[in-house]
Amino acid sequence: MQKQYELTIGKLKRTLPIIPITDTAAIASFVLLGDAELTRYAAKELAKRINIPFDYLVTLESKGIPLAQELSLITHHPRYFVLRKSVKAYMRNPIAIGMRSITTDYHQKLVLDGCDAEELRGKRVIIVDDVISTGGSLASAEHLLTKVGANVVQRCSILAEGPAANRDDCVFLNTLPIFAVKNA
Numbered sequence: 001m002q003k004q005y006e007l008t009i010g011k012l013k014r015t016l017p018i019i020p021i022t023d024t025a026a027i028a029s030f031v032l033l034g035d036a037e038l039t040r041y042a043a044k045e046l047a048k049r050i051n052i053p054f055d056y057l058v059t060l061e062s063k064g065i066p067l068a069q070e071l072s073l074i075t076h077h078p079r080y081f082v083l084r085k086s087v088k089a090y091m092r093n094p095i096a097i098g099m100r101s102i103t104t105d106y107h108q109k110l111v112l113d114g115c116d117a118e119e120l121r122g123k124r125v126i127i128v129d130d131v132i133s134t135g136g137s138l139a140s141a142e143h144l145l146t147k148v149g150a151n152v153v154q155r156c157s158i159l160a161e162g163p164a165a166n167r168d169d170c171v172f173l174n175t176l177p178i179f180a181v182k183n184a
């Protein structure tokens with residue numbers, strides 16, 4: 001099987017290792033954390049493609065956080081919100097729902113602080129993430145945000161992986177294949 005995947009995002013290129021995630025499928029591992037150059041560049045490119053008014057960006061812990069931070073600053077939205085993967089002791093009235101994602105085999109949670117939920121009620125929000133893949137994380141984020149009365153007006157990511165490449169409800173900069181694993 002191919003071991004690496006050459007990814008191009010505008011003027012930037014990255015070599016991604018191909019990692020099996022099940023007996024039959026592998027992904028090109030795209031780890032945004034630590035890549036400040038790509039994060040800033042991708043945020044600038046996404047900002048050019050967001051052409052809808054919004055109040056807040058919302059991202060999911062953890063790989064979407066640096067992207068949301070850059071995008072917030074570029075679009076002059078100084079505050080953004082993070083959906084966490086666990087309840088923290090400092091949260092007030094946290095609201096949690098279940099979530100499944102392609103890269104994690106156990107059942108995960110998505111948690112919003114109750115005060116953040118108050119602030120998001122009735123607001124126009126854009127969900128930001130590094131990769132949209134099966135759409136499971138995105139659907140959970142959207143479910144949670146809708147539950148607290150926020151209005152999701154756009155979804156954006158750096159990459160759309162596998163079937164997500166055909167989505168017309170997301171803004172993204174490039175696509176990423178899912179690779180078939182041939183077992184001996």
Ligand SMILES: Nc1ncnc2[nH]cnc12
Nearest residue numbers: 027028029030103131133
């Ligand atoms: N290819 C990928 N690399 C890193 N994280 C991911 N999450 C979903 N797809 C991914």
